Amino acid sequence: MRHRLIQWLGIAWTIIFALLIVWLYTTAPRNLQELRTQASATVGAYQIDQARFDAALELFRREQYGAARAEWQRADPAERDARTQFYIAYAFYREGWGRVYNDEELFKRGLDAVKRANGLTPDAPLKIDDADLRLHTAAELQAELEAGLAQGWGALNPLAVLRRERK
């Protein structure tokens, strides 16, 4: 009886340990803090740090985009919250936008963030109700970032400078 129990325990333990190793190699946490965050995200207990999120929003409204992004990244270290990722993308967009030309690097990083936000809400389009923003959906923001990155003859038109406006 005890022998059988040990065998079952061994089977269960081996499977659990093997799954844990696969999970560790898949998520590849860089330190123990990240390990804890990834673990809570996996079991569905993950929540963003709301205080940090609000502080970042305040910075965003004061146009301190770099600081806002840093704070949002601390609020959502596992990059699992679509709303936070949307705001990070928006911060990249606003900081990278220029009347004559856009900062390509910032736009690319913004595009990555908005794609991440889209990926986190596969069932329904992501919509953010914020009166301070002119683009309310992730799809709009993605289109804007992609248009900003597109290189074409239209970019040479001097009148385009007058038509451009930051959203």
Added chain:
Amino acid sequence: MNDQRVTNHALARYLLLPTIFLTVALAGGLRIDAATRAFVFLPPPLVTLVLATLLLLLFVRGRLLELHEWFNSALPPRTLIAHALTVGALCCASAQAFNAVLPEAGLLRWLFAFFFLWTLWQNQFSTFDARRLLRSLVALFGTAFALKHLLLAALYAPEGNWLRRLAGTLVEGLTQGTLGQAESYAPATGYIAFATLALYVGGLAMLAFAPTETDTTTERAQTIVNDYQQLAPAERALVRAEIMADEPLQLATTDSEVDEETPVG
């Protein structure tokens, strides 16, 4: 076997061995970045899977892993599942043990992989027993560990003295960068690799010397007789000579005891 021995055997085979091998599988690919002290998890590259497969074949040939005993059709399904999981863990541990001692990139990585392949392939055709195989593996992994984590790490250490750095730069320059400078991993990586290999060898030793469920004297004797019968006449003569050389006194005593007991007709 008595109850306590059965329990200990079961604990060792079904809990301890998989735990040891899975720990090796976990730690074999773990590195610590020198600059950020961040964990870096390196999954086993394809070449280590090939090496692990060859090593498993060697385990079977060297009878470190008795397949007919582990996967005997007379065993209950749960035992077979437990054994399959342990063998799977052993396979993963072997791949990761190679991962721990292979250089990360460049010409040296391929040189190491080639020598491992060559050694394992050659060994497929050698006569092995479990003890000899274990000794051979300790030497193989020990050498690779010393080369990678002591020699190469010292050559490329960023905090090394100017002579060491010069030697590293010269080697890289002479080989046009193809030698493969070691990634800048913290010294902790070497300690982790050492512990991993020690654990792996410990697990293999447990596998080799742990009592088996069918470890009764009669069955062991029967196995030896069966093996003996598989040998060619010349090899049988050699075995007999070895036994006689080892135990002539004991056999002579037994013979005299038999003579004393036999009534003279």
